[in-house]
Amino acid sequence: MEFEVGGKSVFATTGGKPFDANKPVVVFLHGSGFDHTIWGLHSRFFAFRGYSVLVPDLPGHTHSEGPPLESIEAMADWLNDCIEALGAKDVSVVAHSQGCLVALEYASRFPKALRSVSFITSGLATPVNPALIEAAEQDPEAAIAMMLGWGFGPAGHLHQGPIPGNSMVGGGRKVMRGNTPAALATDLKACDAYRNGRKAAQAITAPTQVLIAGKDRMAPAKATAELVEHLREPEVTVIAESGHILPQEAPDRCRMLLRDFIFRHNPATKIAA
């Protein structure tokens, strides 16, 4: 669907069911240079189990109007604007990679509607190699190769995918090509500049969940350990065989963990009752 925030058009998928702000809501946030398609299977799962699902493209990404936002803080403000514009009341946030920084910032500053946060493969901060930022601006194909090359674990490199016949690395490459150079470079700079992670984590009062990939070569282990340390009693799970792009590399496991966590903290049944 499309809606307006701050006078600009925002695109979001809703998992195959119309968005209804009266239902509990699950918001899925994508990472640097990506878009809504990374959440394909997960969004549909929740939409068909009593939730309203919102999977936005960040401004300047794929179908959402630009320009890309230049800081994590601005993205959190924008997310809050989206949620308020739609009138969502009970919100679970599921975030991947850069989306986790946005979720930290959003959850610490806008706790009113928040019911739970799921952090997938990220820590408190995401320092970015200057060579990668430069490549994103000057040689997008090289930047994509670096990010997906490091991002995917063995399953990605062997062109497997959650749907038989689909190559997740092939699909990821196509999505990222559509978001270079401006969106990717801006995203990476925003990640690199974000410093408020520790304070934000300490301020979060909603229940949290952290999914860690055993073969993650993107999220620094130290930053992830710090995230776990500074959150209040997070539920932590390590998925040993997955790389950084866990929602696609280990979709079934990921969905099961999200389901168990979100069903508990933001149940869809209370609406029916």
Add this chain to the structure above:
Amino acid sequence: MGFRTRQIHAGVTPDPVTGAILTPIYQSTTYVQPSVDEYLSKGFTYARSGNPTVKVLEDKLTDLEGGAATACFGTGMSAILAAMLAFLSAGRHAIISDVAYGGTYRLSTKILSRFGVEYTFADTSNPDAVAAAVRDNTTMILTETPANPTMKCSDIAAISEIAKKAGAVHAVDNTFLTPYYQRPLELGADLSIHSTTKYMDGHNATVGGAVVSRTDEHAEAVRFIMNSTGTIMSPQVAWLTLQGIKTLSIRMDAQSASALAIAQFLEAHPKVEQVRYPGLESHPQHGISKRQASGFGAMLWFEVKGGVAAGKKLMDTIDVWTLAENLGSVESLVTHPVTMTHADVEPEERARVGIIDGLVRLSVGLEDTDDLVDALERALARV
């Protein structure tokens, strides 16, 4: 659970990865080991030693025969070879049914005899003849019941007793009746041997064999030979055989019912000299057959009046029935053992054991009984 349930489900579990209801065909030479210390932890190393698809068939046969373990082979002959190599060596002695499949006869007299194995071919339909043939160095008794092609039957329990006393292994070639009708291990035998090519497959699609052992110790000895001589069944054959076995009991019942009707028809026919089918009261071992098996199978033979020439005329002109080797499939086959399956047995030996020149062997298939009888009637009218 009953046989019909077990012939479908025994040994088979849905693929744990995908849920595939049929066992995948593991057409893979080698198996990746998780680590040096976990070598063999997933059960397989190299396809000569074992294969996941073949293993499912082995487990099913173990269940159906009531044994401890099974090894499957590339052919029925390699199954018999493995049984012999496992329990015989130079200077040892085996007693074998004097009418057995020609290949078994050839293997004994032409090959293993060169390595110093001694053989006595005894009339195993008479337990006293078996007891009389036992020597100090007898380590194996191999009976085929019913025997190919004479349909002579042997008392499995009685011979197992003799074998036990002699300290020998009793192996029964159970190809003709399958575990659906006859379970030798329950009657005291040590090994039940199969050409799975026949009723197990049932569709003329494969060649394969199996040895089901009553004890783990025997099973290990047989498997050691299988691995050392490299005679394992292929995964494609195992897969096809697994499909065939699902209808084993249904085919056996239908084919056996036809066989009895055909045997009765032939017995009453003026141009037929003699018929031999264990289900006929005229069969010399009808009594023991009834005691030790729950069915009589679908193999029989008869002799046309007029000897060899008349028999050949019938086989060359008959329709519906196919002139071919093999047996046990859904297609009805007619075979002339003297020129085909038992040509390697010397004429004197054939005469001695009752493989007469005019013997016409029938493997009754799954066609309509009336069509099979009509075809025989027309063919007989022409001779």
Add this chain to the structure above:
Amino acid sequence: MSRFLNFDTLSLHAGQTLDPVYGARAAPIYQTTSYVFPDTDTASSIFNLERGGHAYSRITNPTVGVLEQRVAALEGGSAAVCTASGMAATYCAITAILSQGDHIVASSQMYGGNISLMKNTLPRFGITTTFVDPTDTQAFEKAIGANTRLIYGELIGNPGLDILDLEAIAAIGAKHHVPVMIDATFNTPYLCRTLDYGANIVIHSLTKWMGGHGAAIGGAVVDGGNVDWGATGKYPTITEPYAPFQGINLWEEFGPAAFATRIRAEAMRDIGASLSPVNAFLLLQGIETLSLRMDRHMANTQALLEYLEGHAQVAWVSHPSLPAHSSYELAKKYLPKGAGSIVSFGVKGGRDAGRAFIENVELASHLANVGDAKTLIIHPATTTHSRIDADALKAAGITEDMIRLSVGLEDVEDIKADFEQGFRAAKKVAG
């Protein structure tokens, strides 16, 4: 693994998850119709496209899935769907996005099956085609109308071996928001990855060089993932809700694999031109040696071109790697490793000499396939096109003396020696 794997590695490993149960090194052959669900929730999730997984082998099969992901990887696509044959691939791909009233612009020089599909079959369902000269790139643009939904061509055309100026045609397609579908059977991704030059969908008859052994029929559709299906309202089958799956919007949910998913959700389900798992296994074995075979095909082709050009009984030789061929420059650009292993040549003495040549070679097999490991030859004027008169032959780009050769992997000296027998016989007829 931290950088993308290269072609030869992908041809051996892509798409295969090591069997977690036994560690079987080769992909198991899942010769099964259906799959047991662990619970009803999983079952409904798979049927509702909420999760991957297998339900029924007409739609997906684990062995076929390995092949699909391998072909997608080699082409650099986002997804692939394998089909029972190459023609099924073409049919399923076209009907996934075109409907009654829609129009195709296609090359006029293509495999007869492709021509027949567009000329005879699709018009019965209201899909029409304008055929254009593949060497006239501008003709593609001129033929585009308001209802044009597809540009179709073979990178290496049939029978004249004309090569498409793919970049230019892809630019026309992009400008008009019309996807470019390329039949890449003759080039394989080893000789040219057409997606890299702007193609959007790749079609394969895997029966040919990909499988390489003449053992199995199969096809593939590769989704390039590089079409903005939502840019116009022209592709409702991708961008509008699809009723059979609770109104799923494939474009929103599957993005770069939306087109492949439509084929799977519709064509595999409703038409069922599914590849068998055993054929998939055989084709996988073939793909493992794709680059080795293609290198040898190219080396043998080069050697035979030199031999034929120097032969007294040869009237003419045509191959895009020869300077005289009109596609010579395009071959250098798009096919630097070699312009395929199909060669046409004329035997001096016309139709009868051609027939004599064919009848007197022994090693080369006389049949109508291409892309086998074995050398294949055919004389179109007395076989595939025997009921056509000389003028019609000429219009189809076929001459009476023409032999079409699919160069195999034999020792090239043996192929030459075999051809000598044919040329001696042809010479007698030619007088």
